[in-house]
Amino acid sequence: MTISRGATSKPKGYGDMQRAKGEHVWLRHVAVVIAYAVSYTLLRDISNVQWLLPAGLRLSCLLFVPYRYWPALALGECLSRTYSSYECLDDFGLTWVVLQSLPVIVLAMPIVWWFRRHMAVFPSQQLVSISSLLLCTLLVSLVCATYGFIALTTAHLAPGKPPFVVLPMHALGYFFGNYLGALTIVPLVVMATFELRAGSLRNMLSRVGDSHVMLDGMVLLLPTLALLTWLNTKATGDTSQIARMAMFLPVAWLTLKHGWRGAALGGGAACTCICLSFPTMATLEVLQPQAFMAFAATSLLMLGARITIQNKQEQRGQVDGQQALYLAQQGLYLGELRMRQTAYALEQISGAMQQMHGRLLNRLRHLLPPAEEHSYYRQVAVTQHQVHRLADGLYPRAWRDRGLLAGLRDGAMAQALDDARVTYQCEIQGRGLSQLSSSVHTALYRLACEAVVYLFAQGSFEQVRLYLRGGEIQGRRWAVLRLEGTGVSSIQNVDPEQLAPRLGASGLGLNAIRDHARIYGGDLHMLSTPKGIRVTMLLHDAAELERTATFAATPRLTVH
Template sequence: MLKSLADNKWLRQLAVIVGYAVAYELIRPYSDAIWAVTAGLRLGCLLLLPYRYWPAMVVGELIPLTHDNYLCLSQFGPAWVVINSVPPILLAMPIVWWGRRELSLFPSKRLVKVNALLACIVLVSAVWTIVNVIALMSIVEPSTVANPYHFHKLQTVQLFLGKYAGILTLVPIALAIKLHKPAPWRVYATNWAKSRLTLETAVLLLPTLAVLVWMNHRASADAQQVIRMAMFLPVAWLTMKHGWRAAAVGTAAVMVCIFISMESRPDALDIAGAQAFITFSATCLFVLGARITAQNATEEQERLDAKAAVKLAQQGLYLCEIRMRQTAQALEQVGGTLQLTHTRLLNRFKHMLPMGEGQTYYKQAAATQSQVYRLAESMHPTAWRERGLPAALRETIARTLDEAGLAYRFELKGRGLSQLSLGVHAAIYRLACEAVVYICEQQAWSTVSISLRGGLTHGQRWAVLRVEGLANHDGINDPVYKKYESQQLASKLGANGLGISAMRDHVRLYDGELHVRTSQDKLQITALMQDANKKLRESPVATPAAYIR
């Protein structure tokens, strides 16, 4: 039932008429020449609602406008009543349509062109001011009036600034609602209550304005000008932090505090000066907030692009590991096939070959099988494939260092290493191999030790890898032997011989850091790596400073 009522287009048109008329009547008592807040309602509705509801808004404004103007017929004359009864929202519709169509006011659903918006605000304010001036000049008062009305030229400026100020009071807030991502009202209210802007507005802006309003009521005319200037300071601070949405909320609050207590006098130069300062400050803060928001969006987009690039690099490294694992398995199968084929051939022709030559062929076949196995092990160790990362660090590196005549120790600490992603496991193993090769290149050591520790901090899993080389006290430090051994180690461990800077870059791909500590009898490389395998959050796409979103 309710859904069928909501889908009825005529009922929706009626709802727009009633809603607009009620909103207009509620705020009209607070609207005057120096602060035409009804102008903000008109333009805000034109920007928020689609074209199909524009005729309904004309009707919604025409009903209360005609009624209120008719009550002033005997006071201002029929010409004023007729001119003033033309709905101002009707006069603004061509300008808003032109701004949307020709100036690309809304390039997308959640993007507003600031220059086009300001142009529409100025043009609409100017048109409404011209109509009001014509209406005021057509006033015909009864001859019995003691002090007849006289139009002052300064009123033109006051009317324009008043409508401009009224628009800046409501339109930015309307845009903030329009550009917000669609969500249920409960979610929207929860996000609004938890936002930093809401907290700082309630804690800083509103108490400051309350104190300044209290001081303004008790201050002299000269002091009031300074107090009005001071009201914009917390708004400027919020704008610098949060962008144009803070400027929208802050300037609206400041204008309410100032104009509610300001007396409207047609020929008062000080009132016009205050209007000019307020509108100029509000415009500057809005434009500044738009630029700051655009810069923040650009920085956020650059940060996300960097994260995406890092993520892509991590995925590339892991894909390389998968290919190396597949290649290692294929090599092992090829090696087994070669050994079986050689054995069958030699067994078939062993009676045709001399005894010594047959043994030579057997040795060559075994050497080929050993070389294929070592190549497969250097690409992706069997212990890693079958028993995981700790087994590879404990067995594969130990066997390689033992063949080089070095003692080796491995220690596993902490918890949660098995819950790290496979990409982080691969990065840890490759870094351990590169660190071992680098340490062995620097000096002849007696012992190499590796320590791996895992943990969880604030929901972020991490691992710390420490590779140490302990000094050789035998006094043997032959550079030729050392260079040869380091080359052999790099070949057996599948390392590329990376330096410290290259290893540090490798660690930073996983949001980590690498530190090197050197002493007389020890060289220590420590690396922290984090598992950043999380889904990147969506963020607004960076936009030029001439747009807001």
């Protein structure tokens, strides 16, 4: 069997798959045509010339629908506009019907394409530029209003009816109608699209139910707008104008609290309530509230974008602060591990020295005089005691074997103060101390040692009391450590420079001890009393910061 060069073998059924794929593509285009035409017709029926909701649908589809479906959008709009304008053939004439049947979306396509391509309206899947979006909305509304006004000038009323006079205010009415219709729908579509991109439809609905902006909108915005709408329908003159202006007060509050999402939600609701009360024909009295709504909605969206940026920066700063605290805690914990390893190494060295000296004395026992042998034993014992005390200061054996509470009661601090003939008392109360993280246990012990060294750096005391209390408030565990030096003595009974190595302390000052406490979300207070000095420290559980600190702090939805 021979195979000619260039021949390719295709699997069986390949042609059927290609035909099926082509049919699915055409079905998608047909579905887009039908869906857009139906949506356009429904929105046109509930809107008027002062509030053109199809303008919002048109711009939303151009912003988010892929380019390959744009011809389908144009066909769908042409079908809807032809159906609605043909009914007015006897009233406005054939020329107006023909111009009104043409899809205005074709004029908006180059503008939206340029903004999507060069102005970065959506720099990423979860990022929107409000300034570019508003400018695009303004230009599209201006182009659509110009075309609508040109089509209006070709209208010819039937014989016997009064002549139709086209005025400049009709052009303004078309512009504000397109612009307000776009501002009502487009920001809400942007919100919904971003939420849908962040998860499934079910997750989006659950997030909407838990959203604070939706809750505030239901509790405050809707009742206020309902009351002002009722007042607008019952009042006349200046009272009606005041009611319309007051509708943007809760929108401003929602914007200040929730950023541009609050402006989008509240602005759309306020425009809906006001525009539904407008007459069907454009009048000079309608242009004033239209201009006010356009200015207010645009300003609140821009203000909301700025507030959103500030909120994201503040959240990022908080996360960065939590990360810094977390890294500082990790650094302290790693330092504690090194001290623990050093203590273990010193104990091993002490044991090795004892064995070495034991073997050496066994060999030299008959060569040394009894006095020198006794002196050698004493020097070896002193050296081993110093090494053992140094290891116990770095990481006390009582703390190592029985935990923090035993380390505070019977550890190196208690032994050092007892050697200096200073009375030491330790009182531990409260629940939850054993549930604190190991890093907080370490911090409590080290801060207690640093505080004791600080007390004796300020003066001499005959008695030191340590109070430790733990608790939990709203699921967050805490601990309070307090040390009191009382019984001021004129004789220097403890040298801080000698006490610090025994306790594994660094001899930090008060500010450094306070900074150490703040790493664990706490603080320090020092109080001089007639009997001595009192140092109180509050620490929170480090596990809370570990759960909130994250190294992927990019916000899910941002604007610029």
